[in-house]
Amino acid sequence: MNAKENGSALLGALLAAGMLCCASAQATEPAVDVQPQFESYGDTKVIAVEPIRDMFSHKSHVVIAGLSCDSCHPDIFERKRGAAKANGDYNMASLEEGMYCGACHDGDMAFNTTGPETCKVCHGSDMKQPDEVIFNVPVKTVIFNHKEHVEMGLDCSSCHDQAFEMRVGAAEEQPEKFTMQALYDGKYCGLCHNGSDAFASDTRCTTCHIGVSGFERRFVSEAEEDEHGH
Amino acid sequence: MNINELEKLNNEGVEHLPSLERRTFLRAGLAITGLFMGGTILSLTSARNAQSAMGPLPTKEQYPYSPHYSMVMRQNLCIDCERCMEACVKTNHVPEYGYRTIILERTRDIAPKEKETIFMPVLCNQCNEPPCVRVCPTVATYKDKTTGIVMMDSKKCIGCKTCMAACPYNARYFNEEIRAVDKCNFCFDTRLSKGMKDTACVEACPAHVRVFGDLSDPESEVYQLIHKPETTVWVLRPETGALPNVFYMNA
Numbered sequence: 001m002n003a004k005e006n007g008s009a010l011l012g013a014l015l016a017a018g019m020l021c022c023a024s025a026q027a028t029e030p031a032v033d034v035q036p037q038f039e040s041y042g043d044t045k046v047i048a049v050e051p052i053r054d055m056f057s058h059k060s061h062v063v064i065a066g067l068s069c070d071s072c073h074p075d076i077f078e079r080k081r082g083a084a085k086a087n088g089d090y091n092m093a094s095l096e097e098g099m100y101c102g103a104c105h106d107g108d109m110a111f112n113t114t115g116p117e118t119c120k121v122c123h124g125s126d127m128k129q130p131d132e133v134i135f136n137v138p139v140k141t142v143i144f145n146h147k148e149h150v151e152m153g154l155d156c157s158s159c160h161d162q163a164f165e166m167r168v169g170a171a172e173e174q175p176e177k178f179t180m181q182a183l184y185d186g187k188y189c190g191l192c193h194n195g196s197d198a199f200a201s202d203t204r205c206t207t208c209h210i211g212v213s214g215f216e217r218r219f220v221s222e223a224e225e226d227e228h229g230h
Numbered sequence: 231m232n233i234n235e236l237e238k239l240n241n242e243g244v245e246h247l248p249s250l251e252r253r254t255f256l257r258a259g260l261a262i263t264g265l266f267m268g269g270t271i272l273s274l275t276s277a278r279n280a281q282s283a284m285g286p287l288p289t290k291e292q293y294p295y296s297p298h299y300s301m302v303m304r305q306n307l308c309i310d311c312e313r314c315m316e317a318c319v320k321t322n323h324v325p326e327y328g329y330r331t332i333i334l335e336r337t338r339d340i341a342p343k344e345k346e347t348i349f350m351p352v353l354c355n356q357c358n359e360p361p362c363v364r365v366c367p368t369v370a371t372y373k374d375k376t377t378g379i380v381m382m383d384s385k386k387c388i389g390c391k392t393c394m395a396a397c398p399y400n401a402r403y404f405n406e407e408i409r410a411v412d413k414c415n416f417c418f419d420t421r422l423s424k425g426m427k428d429t430a431c432v433e434a435c436p437a438h439v440r441v442f443g444d445l446s447d448p449e450s451e452v453y454q455l456i457h458k459p460e461t462t463v464w465v466l467r468p469e470t471g472a473l474p475n476v477f478y479m480n481a
Contacts, residue, residue: 139313
């Protein structure tokens with residue numbers, strides 16, 4: 001076997017290995033899509049369904065921070081899955097008051113729960129922000145441009161959870177409360193849309209109320225176009 | 231009909247002729263005689279019609295009907311939630327392809343790169359001089375002598391659709407089921423005649439855009455809204471001379 005033959009044999013082996021790599025890469029690709037997609041705006045997964053896996057790393061608190069069991073249990077958290085949520089006050093407001101995670105996460109002992117940069121430490125990569133939210137209860141087709149509000153420099157905590165609970169449909173669950181009068185009283189959008197911080201809620205109705213025709217033009221026709229396009 | 235019979239007919243007069251029609255006629259005449267002078271034609275129409283083209287105020291001292299049913303649209307409050315349309319369809323058994331009231335949408339530039347959307351609820355304007363009634367060959371559509379509501383007698387309707395073409399507000403549709411033209415009658419058969427005070431659309435509106443009532447009663451809300459000082463009230467397509475009874479204003 002001369003040098004030339006050696007070279008071609010090596011090339012052949014390399015080619016074969018390359019093809020194998022490609023083949024294995026192709027084979028594993030679909031598996032990526034199968035992984036569960038956590039959509040915090042879709043339902044309550046972030047705070048209710050998979051709290052430990054998605055929001056809170058038990059391991060980092062026990063192993064890395066070296067906390068003992070009785071640091072948290074049972075005074076701050078009952079040793080039972082879903083117990084905190086069942087209490088009904090397991091939200092950002094109570095955390096800020098020093099309950100639950102807020103017992104340590106006060107900005108002193110551990111990072112705070114209110115700063116704009118710390119939201120995503122817990123509400124991590126699984127948190128998908130909506131571009132636009134459409135409310136259909138109590139009246140149809142009210143648009144909220146979430147992206148625009150984020151881009152103008154508002155923090156998560158500017159609105160969540162004081163004005164709106166961070167969950168799809170939370171406000172709409174109480175149509176009797178989610179009214180224009182509530183906005184005039186400084187609730188929901190009225191927290192800022194009071195005429196001094198942002199345009200008053202009783203002006204520019206059609207800015208948010210885009211109407212059924214506005215909704216259909218913006219969303220239904222788009223969806224139909226997509227269907228026809230493919 | 232021969233010329234002798236035609237001569238026996240009562241002269242319809244020109245006072246009920248829509249000002250647009252008068253102007254078109256005058257313009258044609260002046261063009262023929264070489265006197266056409268562009269925008270100065272309006273001054274040649276009678277003062278009465280010029281007034282009717284400008285605003286909704288009654289030219290006589292009293293509103294002609296009692297109760298003189300009327301609706302006021304506080305337009306800027308409309309958010310096109312279409313509850314009125316849903317309520318109307320349900321109350322008056324309007325088929326899927328038809329409508330008695332619709333919401334029109336338009337955008338207006340309010341500043342460079344800034345637009346606003348305006349929603350305009352439209353229904354039959356129950357005109358005092360209804361063009362639809364004037365053209366109906368079978369008297370199937372008529373002006374109710376008491377309330378001023380433009381009614382439909384569907385049994386008399388032959389489906390010629392001339393009224394649909396004549397209506398300045400596109401407020402009529404052909405109902406395939408009853409084989410007749412259908413239109414808003416302020417819920418007369420379904421609600422008013424049963425003692426209810428409001429139409430279905432008024433009741434359904436969450437923003438109090440629509441105000442319904444008797445314009446001949448100075449105590450009524452519609453009267454007070456229309457006659458409020460320092461308020462701009464307008465009607466749609468005043469140039470047709472139809473003298474509509476649906477008024478628009480901003481709250």
